[in-house]
Amino acid sequence: QKEVEQDPGPLSVPEGAIVSLNCTYSNSAFQYFMWYRQYSRKGPELLMYTYSSGNKEDGRFTAQVDKSSKYISLFIRDSQPSDSATYLCAMSAGNQFYFGTGTSLTVIP
Amino acid sequence: DGGITQSPKYLFRKEGQNVTLSCEQNLNHDAMYWYRQDPGQGLRLIYYSQIVNDFQKGDIAEGYSVSREKKESFPLTVTSAQKNPTAFYLCASRPGRSYTQYFGPGTRLTVL
Numbered sequence: 001q002k003e004v005e006q007d008p009g010p011l012s013v014p015e016g017a018i019v020s021l022n023c024t025y026s027n028s029a030f031q032y033f034m035w036y037r038q039y040s041r042k043g044p045e046l047l048m049y050t051y052s053s054g055n056k057e058d059g060r061f062t063a064q065v066d067k068s069s070k071y072i073s074l075f076i077r078d079s080q081p082s083d084s085a086t087y088l089c090a091m092s093a094g095n096q097f098y099f100g101t102g103t104s105l106t107v108i109p
Numbered sequence: 110d111g112g113i114t115q116s117p118k119y120l121f122r123k124e125g126q127n128v129t130l131s132c133e134q135n136l137n138h139d140a141m142y143w144y145r146q147d148p149g150q151g152l153r154l155i156y157y158s159q160i161v162n163d164f165q166k167g168d169i170a171e172g173y174s175v176s177r178e179k180k181e182s183f184p185l186t187v188t189s190a191q192k193n194p195t196a197f198y199l200c201a202s203r204p205g206r207s208y209t210q211y212f213g214p215g216t217r218l219t220v221l
Contacts, residue, residue: 041197042215043113043214096157
């Protein structure tokens with residue numbers, strides 16, 4: 001079983017839609033949870049970072065962590081064509097990081 | 110401009126050759142990492158270093174080598190022992206007390 005599972009998609013939505021991206025994990029020691037956005041042929045860009053359970057909001061982006069269910073989510077409100085990218089979840093309990101395989105998102109104008 | 114730079118952006122290697130990928134950061138971050146990204150497999154850790162002159166193997170270190178002689182630099186050598194080196198290579202760094210990573214732009218290595 002992989003440490004982190006993420007549906008690869010692809011996910012296609014109309015502009016303005018609310019997007020929900022999710023990851024599940026198996027290691028209960030994970031305490032730090034991150035979401036990265038990666039455009040084609042570029043390095044991942046850190047979007048959101050949360051510690052332990054709870055919600056965190058930044059503009060149109062909301063990250064949720066449910067440690068009891070070992071489930072994390074990223075919500076994108078009022079999605080824009082510029083949000084079209086691959087979204088990677090990542091988590092850590094120490095010096096190493098574990099990544100999902102990424103979900104490919106396309107926002108159609 | 111602070112950040113992480115990787116060079117070259119594209120690299121072509123003939124079979125049997127060693128090649129070195131450069132990673133430099135001016136963020137004063139303590140830890141640095143190398144990942145390999147293949148389609149459908151996510152990021153896999155090759156090596157990481159928490160301090161100068163010290164580094165640890167990741168999940169797929171075979172066929173790779175690294176050095177950390179300076180805090181700012183963490184070059185990765187892909188040796189001829191790496192049987193399937195064609196991939197996108199990403200370098201990342203992490204501040205000392207943080208649990209987040211910041212990535213460079215990547216190097217695309219292709220074996221001819």
